[in-house]
Amino acid sequence: MPTEPLTNEVRLLRFLAQDMTQAELGQRVGLTRQTIAAIEQGRYSPSLEVAFRIADVFGKRLEEVFHWNPGATAKTADAK
């Protein structure tokens, strides 16, 4: 069972998209390379708008890229 409440397939989808770089994906969705890395590592949960943009880059639906795990209890430093 995943320990993170929000997991994603961004790294896998980048690999499948002809090994797209983090910088390239970041440029296409308006984020820095470091933020894409943080999303992939589960250290940052993006806004809904950015999540949709990422899914759109790969031509996928949101739920195919990001997965919500209700039972997970990860430590969160809430930004709001």
Next chain:
Amino acid sequence: MPSFEKRAWLSLWSQCPPYIVYFLIQGLMPTVFTTFLERIACLAVVASVHAIAYLVGLALMKRQERGEPLLLDERDRAIDGRATRIAYFVLLTGMIVVGVVMPFTDTGWKITNTALFAIVLAETVRDVLIVTGYRGKARLAH
């Protein structure tokens, strides 16, 4: 390393050493600077060292970045917002101590130095929280 984190490190390293020296002198050797002019000169030197170190570091950083503007994305803004909010409460607490309590218990330079300490502490807390926001393991949510 993100540009915003680099700036936080620069702010920490340019600010902390001179002010640590200043507060050590003021706290441990109160007889070194006694007159108003001596004390204000000491503060001016410390503030100048801080400003020069920061500006030189910033100029070097901008040269390294080849003049590209600092672009912040939503994660940078989230980290900044969280750090600034917590630092604000540190500053608020310091100002309450300085402006509400100390006028009845202390005078002169003790109040000035406590106010200065609160400002430096708040700024340091903000920089430390920015750095840990980028490096910490805890998940940051937008």
